[in-house]
Amino acid sequence: MKYSSQMVAKPYFIFALILLAGEIVFGLAMGAQYLYGDFLFPAIPFNVLRMVHTNLLIVLLLFGFMGATYYLIPEESERELWSPLLAKITFWVFAAAGVATILGYLLVPYATLAELTYNNILPTMGREFLEQPTITKIGIVFVVLSYILNVTMTVVKGRRTTISVILLTGLFGLAFFFLFAFYVPENLVMDKFFWWFVVHLWVEATWELILGALLAFVLIKTTGVDREHIDKWLYLIIAMTLISGLAGTGHHFFYIGTPGYWLWIGSIASAAEPIPFFLMILFAFNMAKNRRIQHNNKIALTWAKGTAIVGFLGAGVWGFIHTLAPINYYTHGTQLTAAHGHLAFFGAYVMICFTVISYAMPILRGRAHGNGVKAQKVELISFWMMVIGMIGITLALTAAGIIQIEMQRLPDSAHAIGFMETQAAISSVYAIRLAFGLMVLGGLLTYFYSFFVKEAE
Amino acid sequence: MSERITKNMARNIYFGGGLFAILVFAGLTVDTVQKIPELSHDDKITESVALGKQVWENNNCVGCHTIMGEGAYYAPELGNAFQRLGASDEQAFKTYLAGWMAAQPLDTPDRRKMPQFHLTQEQVNNLADFLIWTSRVNNQEWPPNIKG
Known part of the structure; x- marks a missing residue:
């Protein structure tokens, strides 16, 4: 560790991992409810489980990004963080607000939570992924602004690199597009249209900038490849991200009451969305091949290559499968969407967090050259358990989606099977999905265990 | 390259x-x-439709259902509930919805469960108006068939 203020990243990493465990546990509970409708009902209905599951994901990724930023920005800027104290305060405020919100979801009915938090004054609740009470959303804005202020001041006062500037661009974009979470018009179509400005423009535009910057940082550190070379790749990746990703939002505007031209624009632009992810694979493997140093932290590089590949599979390939309008006409809102969502979020965003944590955590714990051989071996096992588990979930949900489309969507109204009957027919596939979910949890627990592996000297 | x-x-x-x-x-x-x-059909958004959207949001309906294909995939699509469950008849749909909401949760072992939301008669009416308005949005003839 070159700068002592990098230490503030540690609690962010640890908390992100704890939230990930929570996310997976709630995911398993949903998987069980898919099979046994009475499981946990009425104590925790499905919509509450799902809200906790997805909100934990979003918050853990934000914690992961923040931790990663606080770790890399001092090194990139070649100076201490502008205000380590502010970073510490931000951590506790965000953690407390997050925990309080989750408890609110679990302890009172959602409508009561809306009442208790005066949702009627500025209604923003009850929309997918943006279920947080308005007061929590305002809190998120303050947390993100103080975080951006801290990072910006550090970058401005220190050395500016391509990585830090692109990271900041992504963060400003993240903050800007979150503001659309406060716009909830009476017209459902307008509401849906701008809802995607948060959701799509986060995960398929601004977050990809953050992802690219974090990946580039870890690649520089673990391969020793020349910065000029890395920067060039980074620019190409994010250029393709913006060119395909912005108009690519159109693949969400097919069947929600928006104009018909989106069928064409959305299909064409989003067909190019796998390109930046494919470039990331070339990037990671090229840099690994041309490496100038043999870093002892091999597992960090494994995660870096892994995030590039699984991100491409989940976001690129599984996105492309149903991104063309004539296909999406039948796949829209089926389990195929869930399949894509799971692998994309895991591959692109959860795995980049693992990449940074795997690289940075050993250093923060005083092991400059990475963990010992034994610990890395355990971590490698956890890597494969989680990756195979997630791919298993994705394949199961893909099969479920295909059966659903065949029974419920393809036949005409007279012959199509209803939603509930179709779901009943798929239940064995949901059992397989749950089994792979358990494997992911096993992988995460193995990962936790790798922190405590003792090395024989 | x-x-x-x-x-x-x-x-x-x-x-x-x-x-x-x-x-x-x-x-x-x-x-x-x-x-x-x-x-x-923005001009058809009555006060009741707007209130119905709030009922929809305040009870997190989208946490189980889809509406025009967006939401969770645990429970049926509701963008065309008016046609599917009310046969495009406003009165029939409202009667159906009131009965359905009152009967939750259904007593069928291990069927997916819908909670009891304790909505007032007026709220159910608002919700119905919101779903009826939604079903008339011009959305490129989606879904492909009545099953949603």
């Missing part, structure tokens, strides 16, 4: 391409916002 492209060229592609993408997207956004009122 990568040898022929210099860092400066890559940066110019990023700034040029990014700016172009932003402008295109902004232009399309402006156009879409102008067209949505007609496509969605």
